[in-house]
Amino acid sequence: MKIGIVYYSRTGNTRKVAKILEEKLKEKTAEVDLSEIEHVKRPGFFAAGRASMKQTELPIKNTDFDMGKYDVVIVGSPTWAGRPSPFVKIFMNKAENIKGKKVAVFGTGMSPIDKREEFNQIIKNDLEHAGFKTVDNFLLLKFKKGQMMDGEQNIDNFLNAILKMKNE
């Protein structure tokens, strides 16, 4: 099974989770590619918040996101003003071979996990609008000062559901 993990990370939390997922999937003998969406310029806190609220396009360096080789794609984003980062939306719109591609989502944030349902709904709508097929498999993680505070207990269930997806 081949899995692509694509994520954006401004301060490292989402990258940390992406690497944990990669490692655990490899232990479970899946083939995994990790791709970081790279900003051209790191936005400051207020610029990031404003861009997220207005869903402004922010330029990224990557030009090649071919999803054709993956059975499942996992998309990861920080929460900015309750929403996914606009950098992730740019990826969705640039990515190729996504028609009907199954996608699961993870999101990091600083507020409690049960207060971030809106994030899941928005990213699901964005992904489906771009052409992906979301599979209602979401993993939310809470971070504080670079430390994972909550959500770690849900990682294995999230990954086990992904590993079952190939034949569904």
Ligand SMILES: Cc1cc2nc3c(=O)[nH]c(=O)nc-3n(C[C@H](O)[C@H](O)[C@H](O)COP(=O)(O)O)c2cc1C
């Ligand atoms: C502009 C901005 C807005 C944010 N808004 C939220 C928010 O609405 N809810 C939340 O839980 N965390 C919010 N955060 C915190 C980040 O989502 C959190 O620190 C995340 O783990 C950062 O991921 P990263 O280190 O991969 O960039 C915000 C951070 C930034 C920079």
